Amino acid sequence: MKVLMVYPEFPDTFWSFKHALPFEGKRSAFPPLGLLTVSAMLPSHWERRLVDLNVRRLKDSDLAWADVVFLSGMIVQGPSMQEQIARAKRHGLRTVVGGPIVSAKDPAIAEADHAVEGEAEEIIPQLAADLERGQAQRYYVKKQWPDVTQVPLPDLHIAPLRRYSSMSLQYSRGCPFTCEFCDIIEIYGRRPRTKTPDQVCAELDQLYRLGWRGSVFMVDDNFIGNKKNVRLLLPRLVEWMREHKSPFTLYTEASLNLAEDEDLLRLMREANFKRVFMGIETPVVESLKETTKFQNLRMDLLESVRLVQSYGIEVMAGFIVGFDNDPADVFDRQIQFIREAAIPLSMVGLLTALPNTQLWRRLKAEGRLLKESLGNNTLLDLNFIPKMDTQQLIEGYRRILSTIYNPEEYFERALASLSQLGAAAKTPVVFSDLMAVARSLWRQGFLADYRMEYWKFIGQTLRRHRQHLPQAFTLAIMGHHFFELVGAAESS
Numbered sequence: 001m002k003v004l005m006v007y008p009e010f011p012d013t014f015w016s017f018k019h020a021l022p023f024e025g026k027r028s029a030f031p032p033l034g035l036l037t038v039s040a041m042l043p044s045h046w047e048r049r050l051v052d053l054n055v056r057r058l059k060d061s062d063l064a065w066a067d068v069v070f071l072s073g074m075i076v077q078g079p080s081m082q083e084q085i086a087r088a089k090r091h092g093l094r095t096v097v098g099g100p101i102v103s104a105k106d107p108a109i110a111e112a113d114h115a116v117e118g119e120a121e122e123i124i125p126q127l128a129a130d131l132e133r134g135q136a137q138r139y140y141v142k143k144q145w146p147d148v149t150q151v152p153l154p155d156l157h158i159a160p161l162r163r164y165s166s167m168s169l170q171y172s173r174g175c176p177f178t179c180e181f182c183d184i185i186e187i188y189g190r191r192p193r194t195k196t197p198d199q200v201c202a203e204l205d206q207l208y209r210l211g212w213r214g215s216v217f218m219v220d221d222n223f224i225g226n227k228k229n230v231r232l233l234l235p236r237l238v239e240w241m242r243e244h245k246s247p248f249t250l251y252t253e254a255s256l257n258l259a260e261d262e263d264l265l266r267l268m269r270e271a272n273f274k275r276v277f278m279g280i281e282t283p284v285v286e287s288l289k290e291t292t293k294f295q296n297l298r299m300d301l302l303e304s305v306r307l308v309q310s311y312g313i314e315v316m317a318g319f320i321v322g323f324d325n326d327p328a329d330v331f332d333r334q335i336q337f338i339r340e341a342a343i344p345l346s347m348v349g350l351l352t353a354l355p356n357t358q359l360w361r362r363l364k365a366e367g368r369l370l371k372e373s374l375g376n377n378t379l380l381d382l383n384f385i386p387k388m389d390t391q392q393l394i395e396g397y398r399r400i401l402s403t404i405y406n407p408e409e410y411f412e413r414a415l416a417s418l419s420q421l422g423a424a425a426k427t428p429v430v431f432s433d434l435m436a437v438a439r440s441l442w443r444q445g446f447l448a449d450y451r452m453e454y455w456k457f458i459g460q461t462l463r464r465h466r467q468h469l470p471q472a473f474t475l476a477i478m479g480h481h482f483f484e485l486v487g488a489a490e491s492s
């Protein structure tokens with residue numbers, strides 16, 4: 001059996017980093033880890049190829065080679081997914097879809113021949129046997145969450161690694177918290193399941209053997225969801241990094257209660273974690289209570305961010321507007337908080353009711369749901385009736401984005417974040433980093449209309465924070481992505 005794995009295209013969102021990637025000469029931020037893991041579980045005599053549409057286009061010759069097409073993706077990839085399913089079917093191919101888009105029952109997958117809902121590990125052997133016999137079912141669903149200690153190493157051999165800015169590695173699935181808008185806990189559960197330290201080290205070994213150097217994103221829903229296990233993992237990570245002379249820079253996502261645990265922060269710094277994404281959501285206490293994000297109420301938000309930064313770990317954060325309890329001045333309060341906390345990469349989104357979340361159920365019961373979510377919280381398109389006047393909400397949201405991603409404001413915040421950063425672990429410098437710096441100097445320093453602000457930022461970094469110069473270039477390049485994205489949204 002010849003399996004063509006197709007990863008649909010992402011639209012231009014905060015997380016696509018589409019405008020930053022050309023600086024590094026990369027095509028996409030991360031490889032499709034889900035499909036690569038499925039590939040590792042298919043019968044060994046099956047042939048497989050990967051086409052990631054974020055890296056290259058799908059050719060007719062790819063489809064002519066295949067017997068079956070496997071697709072996986074998130075809701076936000078729906079339009080591209082639908083297009084690829086239709087194209088594969090025109091070539092007379094069977095299609096199998098998986099990923100969070102299936103759990104969301106997204107209409108984009110309606111035309112697929114077979115769908116796999118939930119985590120695929122325990123379903124794949126049955127699906128593969130059924131496909132070989134020509135008797136595959138329309139729908140496969142696994143209600144229990146699989147034991148992630150049995151997940152094999154992802155099949156990285158079919159991915160063009162050098163086309164990606166970062167590699168992905170998953171340590172855990174699920175999160176113990178209850179945020180009302182979150183679909184993670186509905187899909188992956190509230191009992192975080194973790195891989196063993198041996199599994200994680202084996203994945204790092206594989207990346208190392210394949211010649212990867214540079215950033216590795218631990219794509220966990222909440223890296224510290226199971227603190228007991230993460231305490232066992234981190235010393236092993238520190239040891240691995242020492243033995244291999246720190247070839248990787250690590251990034252992850254974690255809940256804000258990381259700031260309650262300085263031992264973990266110290267170990268994360270030693271293991272070469274350089275950036276962590278945290279869901280801060282809002283400085284408005286009533287809105288945090290409304291969305292049952294109680295873990296963000298345990299410590300002062302600003303203090304928590306400062307503490308993480310003091311360990312040399314940059315904080316990147318998510319913010320939301322549109323909660324029922326948001327007061328009229330929420331927009332100014334968000335801007336003020338982002339400024340004071342010095343969080344350069346602030347992903348501010350409009351609240352969206354993702355399918356089958358607690359929020360979705362509540363709004364449905366209240367008769368406030370308007371339509372299904374497109375999974376992209378930067379679209380100026382609400383899928384529910386907010387308490388605040390819709391126009392006021394959208395205008396306020398636009399104002400936050402245009403303020404925080406005004407180049408002058410952004411570079412000031414980036415500089416302030418460097419001054420908050422404590423001593424960090426040494427960063428490995430790879431060729432693409434050097435190319436990125438050269439392109440940044442040229443494109444941002446000479447061609448961009450914000451070149452004055454750029455040079456001021458680089459000059460002040462050189463004078464005051466020379467040790468963080470690599471980070472400063474990364475922030476400048478990331479800033480370019482946000483300037484372009486927000487500029488495009490403003491003119492639309």
Ligand code: SF4
Nearest residue numbers: 175177178179182184
């Ligand atoms: S902390 Fe993050 S992953 Fe956990 S429930 Fe809240 S939003 Fe979801």
